[in-house]
Amino acid sequence: MSLTLTADPAELTAALIDVPSVSGDERPLADEIHQQLVQLPGYQVVRSGNSILARTTGHRPQRVVLAGHIDTVPIAGNVPSQLDGDRLAGCGATDMKSGVAMLLHLAATVENPSKELTFIFYDCEEVEHDRNGLTRIERELPEWLRGDLALLGEPTNALVEAGCQGTMAFTVTTKGARAHAARSWMGHNAIHDAQAVLAAITSFDTREVDIDGCRYREGLNAVDIRGGVASNVIPDECVVKINYRFAPDLSPDEAVARVRTHFADFEVTIIDVAAGALPGLSQPAAAEFVEAVTSGADPAAGPVVQAKLGWTDVARFAALGIPAVNYGPGDPMLAHTPQEWVDVNQIRQMTQALRNYLS
Incomplete structure (x- = not known):
């Protein structure tokens, strides 16, 4: 297997799909990306585990960080890739091997960029935070994350998705007293008390917040409920696990305070709790990017910039004071599904739009 970074980015996407890289097993793909990047002139290249970083080292006034994760969720019978007309299907087609192909192609083909460029291709994004390659890079190579703007190639269906929601996982526990089910009045059923927890979830004020013209919609949802000892025992405990997606105008501490107050x-x-990211579109570097990639868009087709409803690694850059947006091929609604596919024309068009901006 050998990748050709200068090839049609749609063909490069297919080649990337054909190299399985489920989280934790990215080494073969990381080895190939590393081998290709070290051959490019004008870049300093380093490796951190199965993450590969490359940057220009000139003196241009701005630096743009372009990042994409090379791992995928587990394969669901959708490797190797399959092309049907303009649809390229396969594991990671949208999330996010098409975005990685776009960035790799640009690293190899953009000549005389108008900005300094840093490319980061990292591992283990689809699993827990501590294993995420950016967590390691932030700890060991923090200077590589610095820039005036960060672009993540997460799928956005040709839109610019700004910022992201914060996310929190927490549990609410109800306590009871065990008794024989035949004499239930001698105990107290903790599962029955969970009705009040579910009622509190539905009465929670899930806000809609507009920031920089991007509307963030919150959500609070029970995602797991556990309780019970045996079919003839009144349960003495019930635990409801809840997910809270909060707008980025709240800090993690403020989001926790809202939850604790509501469930007092x-x-x-x-x-766990992870901060969201403000869109930062009013900052000059972000505004310049949005103007460059959306100029000429048909207003009748709808907004070209919207809020990211979900958490992505843009939050890491926002925490460093760097405006960051998501911009990549593919419909995010198809991510992680066996039916994942991407339009090859969209890969080419978005690659060209980003080339124009960088050049």
């Missing part, structure tokens, strides 16, 4: 009558345990 219950036992609440915070499992």
